[in-house]
Amino acid sequence: MSNRPVIDWLAERLERRGFDIEIQDIPGAAGKSNLIATLGRGDGGLVLSGHTDTVPFDAGKWASDPFQVTEREGRLYGLGTADMKSFFALVLAATQDLRAESLRVPLIVLATADEETSMSGARALTRGSRI
Template sequence: MSQSGVNVASVPGVKDMLTRLISLPSISSASAKWDHSNEAVVRILAEWLEPLGFAVEILEVPGMPGKFNLIATLGSGPGGLVLSGHTDTVPYDDQRWTSDPFTLTERDNRWYGLGTCDMKGFFALAIEAAREFAGSPLKEPLILLATADEESSMNGARALAEAGKPKARYAVIGEPTSLKPVRMHKGIMMERLKFEGQSGHSSNPALGRNALEGMHEALSELLTLRGQWQEQYRNPNFEVQVPTLNLGCIHGG
């Protein structure tokens, strides 16, 4: 079916789209062993969106070879609605999977695969919903946004924010919430601390500088800061009403 210069029939159905997206590894990780490019996912999204009349921009994330954001816009003008998701997934433990993570598998009336919920499934559903508007005049644009590295560095979203893109009036973030609308988010900040010591000898520690002791002092200060924040800030709209601070991992020695 083709209407007003668009080709709706060229876009697969939801299950076929999700099958293809799941088959394309796009893991993001601070570990080079796990980290993948997300380019293949972004390219296939563009391939499906362009026949529906979307104007597609594929933007390489500065300083991140192989990482790309996608902005696809249907219609034009100020305002509009952004449907936003991330293209990457977390790594996986193959010992805990009972099926191939990169093959969409149906079992017990559910679909399984790496990213089915978080969050490649959102793109298939968003594109399916956009079919209804293909070829129709819109008062304000519909924008589909696909970002890189949400599960690790968040450099994809950061690059878009620094570029001031996209601009719209509203946004729906397609993270899984068990179909319960979430209208607020605490936000998140991630930091890495690196301490370099000076070699010495345990017989006279004063001759050196122990990086582990320095890190211990820093962690103690952070935990004190956490306590201060939790005394100072509280929002009853959240199940966890106070700011949280998690010490993720530590390596050294």
């Protein structure tokens, strides 16, 4: 399953906030991409890193559709509800009013593919990125 819709969604929102956007397609992994979004300039910086995939699942073990968020008894159920997807929501909230000129070093938001399985996103970063 492609992670590109999630990458594009994050990229669009971060670009509106002034981040420079780089999308890195993963060699040998059709439809898989990494996002490197940078706010500010200079050496060093802070990287906020997360992954865009979810743990492989067995639909037969779910009491509800894992592709739909379902609320039961005050809890949310669905793929990604207790993993990195909430991390990206927090990143978007934290960067809402952030401006590049207020930073002494760059802030880099990194979103990788396939952390839960092959690590292909992280491997691609080590081969072809400034990170």
